[in-house]
Amino acid sequence: METKKTRNTEKQNLVRAILSNTQHTMSAEDIMDAMPIKVNKTTIYRILDRFVAKGEVHFITVKNGKAHYALCNQCGVSHQIHNHIHFECQVCNEVTCQPNTLLIPDLEGFTVKETQFLVIGICNKCKK
Numbered sequence: 001m002e003t004k005k006t007r008n009t010e011k012q013n014l015v016r017a018i019l020s021n022t023q024h025t026m027s028a029e030d031i032m033d034a035m036p037i038k039v040n041k042t043t044i045y046r047i048l049d050r051f052v053a054k055g056e057v058h059f060i061t062v063k064n065g066k067a068h069y070a071l072c073n074q075c076g077v078s079h080q081i082h083n084h085i086h087f088e089c090q091v092c093n094e095v096t097c098q099p100n101t102l103l104i105p106d107l108e109g110f111t112v113k114e115t116q117f118l119v120i121g122i123c124n125k126c127k128k
């Protein structure tokens with residue numbers, strides 16, 4: 001029991017470290033590939049789900065349907081409802097959190113629980 005718990009914490013810390021060392025968002029597969037130890041995808045998803053529930057991490061569903069994750073330290077004012085824009089580059093496929101935010105409209109009679117804003121184009125690096 002004790003060892004298992006320690007190992008889980010270690011894996012969580014590794015995922016956190018990987019996400020804090022990247023400039024762009026990462027899919028579960030990207031994170032799995034970046035892990036220094038072998039961890040299966042189910043475990044990665046479990047760790048990410050937990051981080052999302054705790055408000056440490058948020059995600060954006062990109063063009064290919066995959067969720068890309070980012071740490072929440074730059075989420076700004078609205079943390080529950082993320083209103084910043086994500087940019088997906090068509091050339092390098094990098095998806096980045098952008099500082100620009102959108103105003104979430106008041107949808108009469110509807111309760112907004114989550115927002116995802118994705119803008120697709122060509123990033124600065126790929127334009128050169």
Ligand SMILES: [Zn+2]
Pocket residue numbers: 055056057058071072073075079080082
């Ligand atoms: Zn957040």
Ligand SMILES: [Zn+2]
Pocket residue numbers: 089090091092093094122123124125126
């Ligand atoms: Zn690019």
Ligand SMILES: [Zn+2]
Pocket residue numbers: 058070084085086096097098
């Ligand atoms: Zn973001």
